[in-house]
Amino acid sequence: xxxxxxxxxxxxxxxxxxxxxxxxxxxxxxxxxxxxxxxxxxxxxxxxxxxxxxxxxxxxxxxxxxxxxxxxxxxxxxxxxxxxxxxxxxxxxxxxxxxxxxxxxxxxxxxxxxxxxxxxxxxxx
Numbered sequence: 001x002x003x004x005x006x007x008x009x010x011x012x013x014x015x016x017x018x019x020x021x022x023x024x025x026x027x028x029x030x031x032x033x034x035x036x037x038x039x040x041x042x043x044x045x046x047x048x049x050x051x052x053x054x055x056x057x058x059x060x061x062x063x064x065x066x067x068x069x070x071x072x073x074x075x076x077x078x079x080x081x082x083x084x085x086x087x088x089x090x091x092x093x094x095x096x097x098x099x100x101x102x103x104x105x106x107x108x109x110x111x112x113x114x115x116x117x118x119x120x121x122x123x124x125x
Contacts, residue, residue, distance in 0.1 A: 006048055006049065007049050007071075007072075008048070008049065008050065009049065009050035009051065009052050010049075010050075010051055010052070010068060010071045011041070011051075011052045011053075011054065011068075012051060012052070012053050012054070012068060012111075012113075012115060013053075013054050013055075013056050013113075014053050014054070014055055014056070014111075014112070014113050015055070015056065015057050015058075015112070015113050016055070016057065016112060016113075017042060017053065017055040019112045020053055020111060020112055020113070021042070021044070021053075023092070023111050023112050024044050024051060024053075024111070025044070026090040026091065026092055027046075027073070027090075027092065027109075027117070027119075028046055029044040029045060029046045029051060030044065030045050030046065031043075031044055032044060032045050032050070039054070040054075041053060041054055042054075042055070046073070049073075051071075068115065070108070070115065070116035070117060070118050071115070071117060071118070072106075072117075072118040072119075072120055073117065073118070073119055073120065074120050074122060075119050075120060075121050077121050078121075078124075079121065080098045080104075080105040080107065080121045082121075083107070083119060083121055084098070084107070087109070087119075092109050093109065093110075094107050094108070094109060095107075095108045095109055095110045095116070096108045101120070103120070103122055103123060104120050104121050104122035104123050105120075105121050106118050106119060106120045106121070107119055
């Protein structure tokens with residue numbers, strides 16, 4: 001059996017690159033580079049995880065090309081209340097949660113194209 005170590009990247013189709021860059025940078029992602037070729041990805045990074053964003057203004061959130069249900073980010077906060085406070089400061093609205101999980105507490109936000117983003121605060125080890 002394979003043993004994945006970490007999420008390396010997620011490829012997303014976005015309808016407005018500027019709007020998406022602002023959103024993901026608010027969540028703490030760093031801009032790495034723009035497309036290296038026409039139609040290529042804009043790359044954002046947090047830790048060892050990348051988001052490769054491809055812009056398609058004609059895409060909609062219910063497009064048949066949209067195949068990602070959600071992505072989960074392990075957040076660096078001691079409590080979910082600290083995370084909620086940080087989200088309020090950045091202007092990112094909570095879509096649902098928080099909900100207790102076996103490994104911590106999670107809540108969901110939506111990116112500008114309606115993608116569900118799970119934000120997880122893990123229990124201390």
